[in-house]
Each structure stands twice: as structure tokens, then as C-alpha cells.
Amino acid sequence: MQWLKLKFPFIYLICTVTAAAWANLERDPNGYLTYCPCLGRFGNQADHFLGSLAFAKGLNRTLILPPWVEYRKGEMRSRQVPFNTYFDVDPLKDYHRVILMSDFMWHLADDIWPESERVSFCYIVRQLKRTIKNVRQTQPNNEIKSVFVASDANHMIGELNAALSRMGISVHRLPEDDPYLELAILGQSNQFIGNCISSYSAFVKRERDSNGFPS
Known part of the structure; x- marks a missing residue:
């Protein structure tokens, strides 16, 4: 019991100091x-x-x-x-x-x-728009009409379609995930935007570099 009597004031002190610190977090x-x-x-x-x-x-x-x-x-x-x-x-x-x-x-x-x-801004959408605009300006005969997305999680099809609809571009994915087919499509596409920390993207990037394709 003596230990408890000594402990409680210490706990109270910690709580008091912590509460005071939180009170200082003003908007x-x-x-x-x-x-x-x-x-x-x-x-x-x-x-x-x-x-x-x-x-x-x-x-x-x-x-x-x-x-x-x-x-x-x-x-x-x-x-x-x-x-x-x-x-x-x-x-x-x-x-x-x-x-x-x-x-x-x-x-x-x-x-x-x-x-x-809560709404977050994803830089990849802006980067995608910039790439499309650059291709249209520099390669007028290479008109982009659709975008293909490969992912092991959220493909963001709805968000990307909404973002690119005003550019006349539709966004697609495979009905079922097939990493080998997706790898082939990404390796041969006209343009490629990958995730810099993804080993899968790294495979695509190496293949495209060997063929002289832009990424």
C-alpha cells in the first residue's frame, strides 16, 4: 500500500503536465x-x-x-x-x-x-495530365485516347476517369489482375508512369530503358 501511495502522486503529476501541454495546442x-x-x-x-x-x-x-x-x-x-x-x-x-x-x-x-x-491530393493525377499534354504537343500523330492502370491495390479508376474526362480520355484495367500480362502491356506502352519504390515498376522501367522507350 505504501508503494501505491507513492505512485499515485507521480501519475497525477504526469497527467497534469500532459494535459497542460495539450492545452497549448491552439488552432x-x-x-x-x-x-x-x-x-x-x-x-x-x-x-x-x-x-x-x-x-x-x-x-x-x-x-x-x-x-x-x-x-x-x-x-x-x-x-x-x-x-x-x-x-x-x-x-x-x-x-x-x-x-x-x-x-x-x-x-x-x-x-x-x-x-x-478529408480529401487528399494525389500528385500522380497531375503528373499524368502533364505527360498527356506533353505527348499531344510533341507527338500530334500519337493521340492518347485511353490510359491503362495496373495495381495490386486501389486502381483509382473512378477518380482517374473523373480527372481525365475533360481531356476526352478513358481509364481502364484488366477484368482480373494478371501481373504477367500487365507487365507486357506496361513494357510496350507509348508512355509509362511508375511508382519509384515499386520493384514491379522497376522491372517495367528496365525493359523500357533497354528498348529506348520513355518513362
Whole structure:
């Protein structure tokens, strides 16, 4: 019982300090900005972070710091490592306002960014549009009418059709996934946009490089 008497004040102290820290997380009236650290490994993610930090400062918005994404040998899934595992956050605040994504999601997101209103922007759609426009300008005889998508998860057919409909382009996939047939189609297509961390995309890229095809 004596141990319990000593322990309870310590627990109360931790709870009090934690609650006070949460109370200091006030809403930024200028808004927030974050980024997806999924385009590459640590070097690319660090470069992405630096660019986003400068962008957030330019917009005068608080930067939400997402976890680092680690791809470890022998593991099928990536690991989400909190930003402050490797770097102190407080020195960044001398340059501009930042907040850990975990703090933002736990203590601010429900009011600022309710789940029903959450929409993400996927860069691949903009990159796809840019590639199509470039082909139409440089290769007028190579008119693009359709886009083929290969994926082991979400093909985003509805989203891509909606994004490209104004360009007169339809988006398609195989009725059933067939990685060998998809590999052949992607290897011989006029243009190819791949995922830079995908070994499957790497196979396609090597084949296209050997044939002198653009990627």
C-alpha cells in the first residue's frame, strides 16, 4: 500500500503536465499544410520535408510533420516511424511553426479537419495530365485516347476517369489482375508512369530503358 501511495502522486503529476501541454495546442488561424512522405526512401523523404517546410513558411501555415516511412529488408509492409524519433522538433520552431502529425490528429483534427471532410491530393493525377499534354504537343500523330492502370491495390479508376474526362480520355484495367500480362502491356506502352519504390515498376522501367522507350 505504501508503494501505491507513492505512485499515485507521480501519475497525477504526469497527467497534469500532459494535459497542460495539450492545452497549448491552439488552432492556427492561417491553416495547416502537410505532405505524403511515400515517394522514395529516407533521402527523398528528407528532401520532401525541406521543400514542404519552406513552402509552409512561404504560405505562413503550420507544417504537420508526418512519420518517416521505412522499408526494411525482409518485411512486407513499411513502418511508420514518428518524425521526432530521429530529429528534435523544437529547434525547427525557431524557423517556422510545426506540429507532429500524431499531436495534430489526436488533439486538433476532429475540429479542424473532420473525417467527413478529408480529401487528399494525389500528385500522380497531375503528373499524368502533364505527360498527356506533353505527348499531344510533341507527338500530334500519337493521340492518347485511353490510359491503362495496373495495381495490386486501389486502381483509382473512378477518380482517374473523373480527372481525365475533360481531356476526352478513358481509364481502364484488366477484368482480373494478371501481373504477367500487365507487365507486357506496361513494357510496350507509348508512355509509362511508375511508382519509384515499386520493384514491379522497376522491372517495367528496365525493359523500357533497354528498348529506348520513355518513362
